[in-house]
Amino acid sequence: IDSLIVCDNSDRLSASSVNRTEFPLQYMGQWYFLAAAAPSESRALETFKVMDNAEFRVQASTEQEKLVFIATVRVKDGSCVPRKWIYILTDGSTELRTEGHPDRTTELFSSKCSKCVILKETENNISRLLLYSRSPQLEEEFIEEFKEKASCEGYKEILEIPQTLDYCHMEK
Numbered sequence: 001i002d003s004l005i006v007c008d009n010s011d012r013l014s015a016s017s018v019n020r021t022e023f024p025l026q027y028m029g030q031w032y033f034l035a036a037a038a039p040s041e042s043r044a045l046e047t048f049k050v051m052d053n054a055e056f057r058v059q060a061s062t063e064q065e066k067l068v069f070i071a072t073v074r075v076k077d078g079s080c081v082p083r084k085w086i087y088i089l090t091d092g093s094t095e096l097r098t099e100g101h102p103d104r105t106t107e108l109f110s111s112k113c114s115k116c117v118i119l120k121e122t123e124n125n126i127s128r129l130l131l132y133s134r135s136p137q138l139e140e141e142f143i144e145e146f147k148e149k150a151s152c153e154g155y156k157e158i159l160e161i162p163q164t165l166d167y168c169h170m171e172k
């Protein structure tokens with residue numbers, strides 16, 4: 001045993017401090033992708049392993065129950081790949097659905113890091129945790145907290161997004 005993590009309630013995923021009154025307004029705008037976690041050998045992190053960095057923007061849609069997520073991914077080969085998803089808000093909950101992916105659900109969780117959000121994506125029994133922050137650099141304690149939460153979910157594979165290259169230019 002090289003490490004022992006005791007999973008008390010502060011390490012477990014909790015949505016208790018996700019602010020539902022202002023939801024989803026407090027999540028609008030710029031986000032940086034910092035880390036991901038999944039059960040080992042699940043292949044759930046494959047698509048992220050080619051990334052050097054990724055920046056997201058969450059914006060309102062012309063349809064009230066939808067949000068537009070725009071991303072620019074800097075691939076390790078240096079190229080920039082734009083991505084876009086439409087999320088569908090769920091009545092009375094902070095759970096999201098993705099347009100075009102009927103089997104995918106996205107839950108939101110809070111952490112001690114007030115400028116962070118943790119997403120749990122589940123699709124056909126495959127789940128993964130994703131950590132996003134308002135700033136590209138994050139204090140080590142918050143990365144550690146994410147790893148502990150992941151470990152308490154039984155997720156042994158952790159990927160930190162390297163961010164060694166410049167961020168791509170994001171379309172306005």
Ligand code: MYR
Nearest residue numbers: 024027031056058069108117132
């Ligand atoms: C994926 O790569 O599979 C999903 C990308 C999701 C990006 C999320 C970035 C920011 C999260 C803010 C939460 C907004 C909730 C209303």
